[in-house]
Amino acid sequence: MPVLYADIIVDISAGNLDRVFQYRIPSHLNGIADIGSQVMIPFGKSNRMIRGFIVNMTSRPDYDESKIKDIDQVINNELAMESQLIRLAWQIRKVYGGTMNQALKTVIPVKRQVKAQVNRYYSLTQDEGMLDAYEKRLGSDRRYKTRMELIRRLKTEGTFSREELLNVCHVSPSVVKALVSDGILVENVTRQYRRPMGQLMDTGQPVVLSPAQSQVVREICEDEQHRIHLIHGITGSGKTEIYMELIAEVVARGRQAIVLIPEISLSLQTVSRFYRRFGDRISVMNSRLSDGEKYDQYLRAKRGEVDIVVGPRSALFMPFERLGMIIIDEEHDGAYKSENTPRFHARDVAAWRARMSGAKLILGSATPSLESYARALAGMYALHTLNVRARAGSILPNVSVVDLREEFRQNNKKIFSRKLRALMEDALKRGEQIILFLNRRGYAGFVSCRSCGHVFKCRHCEVSMTAHRGGRLKCHYCGYEEPLPRTCPECGSPYVAAFGMGTQKVEGMIADEFPQARVLRLDRDSTSRKDSMDDILNRFRRHEADILVGTQMIVKGHDFPDVTVVGILAADLSMFSNDYMAAERTFQLLTQAAGRCGRDEKPGQVVIQTYAPEHYSIRCAASQDYGTFYRQEMSYRRLLSYPPVVHMLAVLAVGADEGRVQACITALAGAVRDFCREQGFEDMVIVGPADASVSKGKDVYRKVFYVKNKKYPWLIAAREFMEQHLRASSFSRDVGLQFDMDPMSMY
Ligand code: ADP
Ligand code: ZN
Numbered sequence: 001m002p003v004l005y006a007d008i009i010v011d012i013s014a015g016n017l018d019r020v021f022q023y024r025i026p027s028h029l030n031g032i033a034d035i036g037s038q039v040m041i042p043f044g045k046s047n048r049m050i051r052g053f054i055v056n057m058t059s060r061p062d063y064d065e066s067k068i069k070d071i072d073q074v075i076n077n078e079l080a081m082e083s084q085l086i087r088l089a090w091q092i093r094k095v096y097g098g099t100m101n102q103a104l105k106t107v108i109p110v111k112r113q114v115k116a117q118v119n120r121y122y123s124l125t126q127d128e129g130m131l132d133a134y135e136k137r138l139g140s141d142r143r144y145k146t147r148m149e150l151i152r153r154l155k156t157e158g159t160f161s162r163e164e165l166l167n168v169c170h171v172s173p174s175v176v177k178a179l180v181s182d183g184i185l186v187e188n189v190t191r192q193y194r195r196p197m198g199q200l201m202d203t204g205q206p207v208v209l210s211p212a213q214s215q216v217v218r219e220i221c222e223d224e225q226h227r228i229h230l231i232h233g234i235t236g237s238g239k240t241e242i243y244m245e246l247i248a249e250v251v252a253r254g255r256q257a258i259v260l261i262p263e264i265s266l267s268l269q270t271v272s273r274f275y276r277r278f279g280d281r282i283s284v285m286n287s288r289l290s291d292g293e294k295y296d297q298y299l300r301a302k303r304g305e306v307d308i309v310v311g312p313r314s315a316l317f318m319p320f321e322r323l324g325m326i327i328i329d330e331e332h333d334g335a336y337k338s339e340n341t342p343r344f345h346a347r348d349v350a351a352w353r354a355r356m357s358g359a360k361l362i363l364g365s366a367t368p369s370l371e372s373y374a375r376a377l378a379g380m381y382a383l384h385t386l387n388v389r390a391r392a393g394s395i396l397p398n399v400s401v402v403d404l405r406e407e408f409r410q411n412n413k414k415i416f417s418r419k420l421r422a423l424m425e426d427a428l429k430r431g432e433q434i435i436l437f438l439n440r441r442g443y444a445g446f447v448s449c450r451s452c453g454h455v456f457k458c459r460h461c462e463v464s465m466t467a468h469r470g471g472r473l474k475c476h477y478c479g480y481e482e483p484l485p486r487t488c489p490e491c492g493s494p495y496v497a498a499f500g501m502g503t504q505k506v507e508g509m510i511a512d513e514f515p516q517a518r519v520l521r522l523d524r525d526s527t528s529r530k531d532s533m534d535d536i537l538n539r540f541r542r543h544e545a546d547i548l549v550g551t552q553m554i555v556k557g558h559d560f561p562d563v564t565v566v567g568i569l570a571a572d573l574s575m576f577s578n579d580y581m582a583a584e585r586t587f588q589l590l591t592q593a594a595g596r597c598g599r600d601e602k603p604g605q606v607v608i609q610t611y612a613p614e615h616y617s618i619r620c621a622a623s624q625d626y627g628t629f630y631r632q633e634m635s636y637r638r639l640l641s642y643p644p645v646v647h648m649l650a651v652l653a654v655g656a657d658e659g660r661v662q663a664c665i666t667a668l669a670g671a672v673r674d675f676c677r678e679q680g681f682e683d684m685v686i687v688g689p690a691d692a693s694v695s696k697g698k699d700v701y702r703k704v705f706y707v708k709n710k711k712y713p714w715l716i717a718a719r720e721f722m723e724q725h726l727r728a729s730s731f732s733r734d735v736g737l738q739f740d741m742d743p744m745s746m747y
């Protein structure tokens with residue numbers, strides 16, 4: 001048996017992960033010591049025994065063999081949180097690539113003190129003799145006028161805060177310092193810790209679960225066979241209530257729960273429903289927390305002060321020792337995919353963590369991702385379906401599809417179709433509210449014909465091509481190019497152009513058409529200030545505006561009782577984004593957007609404006625028909641070999657020198673092709689290389705190719721090969737590689 005060496009961290013916190021120490025695994029500990037194991041090691045000159053964790057194992061030592069000490073013993077404590085998180089990191093690295101260090105930094109929080117808010121207050125010394133003497137010394141010297149004034153005011157008013165001293169009394173910081181050191185001013189310091197707790201909002205009476213909801217709860221609790229459950233329930237079918245019931249059950253058994261919700265949907269309204277039910281046994285994580293505040297939540301969880309954490313992707317790594325359930329709401333959401341190396345998907349990592357801790361994983365969505373639904377149909381996940389809205393009297397809205405080509409032919413070149421305009425007028429007259437939704441998700445400047453709706457697509461890949469300078473159309477998937485025609489090949493119309501529209505432009509159009517309406521806008525620009533998303537949504541809910549205009553941010557999990565009209569201005573923007581998930585994303589967004597209205601007793605009207613009214617993603621969203629959409633979309637994926645029918649690994653090369661990036665990616669594609677042949681990996685398909693469509697920053701070039709196969713382990717092997725290959729090549733100095741396993745995000 002070969003000698004093994006272990007890299008060990010002794011202080012497990014993100015700041016110290018780079019400091020690993022190498023030890024030998026003595027033969028009697030072979031097979032016992034493993035990734036994540038807690039070990040005792042002799043440390044430093046004195047060889048005192050300290051505790052550490054194994055984060056890596058190798059057969060070749062990095063140091064002089066004679067200087068490496070032996071691990072003393074392995075403490076196999078399966079429950080140790082650190083061990084679990086390290087094993088999770090190992091798994092993440094194995095599947096998604098990158099270094100162990102990057103993986104560890106993903107699962108282990110930054111150790112940071114909570115910054116206390118420090119308040120300083122000042123009052124005069126109690127020693128009157130000293131004060132008298134001081135005042136005499138200042139005398140009538142004009143230079144000391146502010147000090148005299150300050151003492152006079154303090155005598156009558158008692159105490160000033162530091163801010164008052166500086167800003168109201170106009171005393172300089174150096175004078176304050178001098179007065180304190182002379183003993184004339186007495187400084188009092190108080191520290192306040194902010195603990196993020198939701199402000200409780202009254203969101204109505206607690207509900208009694210409907211028979212359909214109770215049945216799902218029962219099925220999940222009693223199922224001994226499946227670890228993973230998919231709840232497919234239309235918007236408003238009461239999934240959130242089901243989650244809370246499940247959590248209550250988990251907590252009653254003395255175990256803990258993690259609830260993942262996309263950041264965008266983590267509005268105060270959603271969060272307060274959880275607070276109302278579970279009080280301060282709950283911890284809410286969001287990006288508004290500082291590192292210190294996040295670490296404070298982490299410690300609370302570790303000390304067992306909370307049972308439930310609600311948060312985005314990163315909440316998955318809460319150090320719960322008795323984890324009983326992980327819930328992923330809106331499981332189809334793209335935000336569950338990390339954009340940084342390692343580019344993990346929270347759904348996969350959640351499944352691993354659930355298996356490690358014997359917990360159940362619950363996925364919920366009105367529009368499940370194709371891969372989850374496919375697994376559910378295959379019996380790998382238990383499937384639970386809810387077809388009706390939970391609240392009595394709440395019905396699905398009336399959806400109509402407007403053909404924008406027809407509007408164009410009727411000489412209506414405005415962004416509002418005649419139908420939408422009429423509905424908006426009526427709603428405004430009745431004092432009801434309107435949401436206008438601009439579908440910009442994944443929008444990448446596709447080119448289409450305004451009069452017949454023809455979209456220019458790559459003849460090889462069926463994804464939309466993008467216009468580039470010099471009048472060329474490019475496919476960002478396979479690299480195919482062709483000149484941009486002057487007229488439409490379908491109908492001969494000269495109105496061929498890149499499609500584009502912004503929320504600001506829409507706001508301007510509303511002002512022209514409905515000058516009396518009050519408008520709020522919600523998009524990335526208007527929410528750059530961290531808290532303002534809640535502000536805008538709350539103002540709209542309080543009816544401070546009649547119309548809300550926004551991007552995909554407004555379709556997520558917000559409840560607006562007075563909204564009776566939802567207009568989707570350009571449904572096509574996401575439909576022709578240049579990747580294979582475009583139709584799926586369009587269907588999801590439209591279905592969710594349509595679900596925003598008619599949530600109360602007032603019936604809703606949804607208008608979908610599109611150039612492709614016959615496209616199945618639009619038709620199925622209009623009829624809220626997930627089943628038909630799923631079948632159509634799967635046959636497209638099968639035909640062109642896209643996930644989830646096959647697995648797909650995107651390989652992205654990034655660098656400042658375009659020639660080098662091109663040379664690197666070409667060489668790599670060749671090398672991996674040879675590798676797969678040698679390994680006997682059959683049916684490995686390599687597509688590309690091509691220019692990646694989104695170039696971040698000006699002088700960075702990004703090229704991409706894709707490797708496709710049905711066997712996930714083969715793709716992992718190919719990725720490991722490429723990582724090593726690059727490291728050994730001269731490209732490693734100036735070209736960076738990123739890997740992305742499907743579900744692939746867009747480039
Ligand atoms: P989803 O998460 O599926 O969109 P929610 O759980 O948010 O659905 O429920 C939608 C609305 O219906 C909410 O306002 C909720 O309070 C209400 N609701 C859910 N379940 C019930 C129930 N059993 N009885 C009455 N109202 C309910
Ligand atoms: Zn045309």
Ligand code: ZN
Pocket residue numbers: 458459460461462475476477478479480
């Ligand atoms: Zn192509």
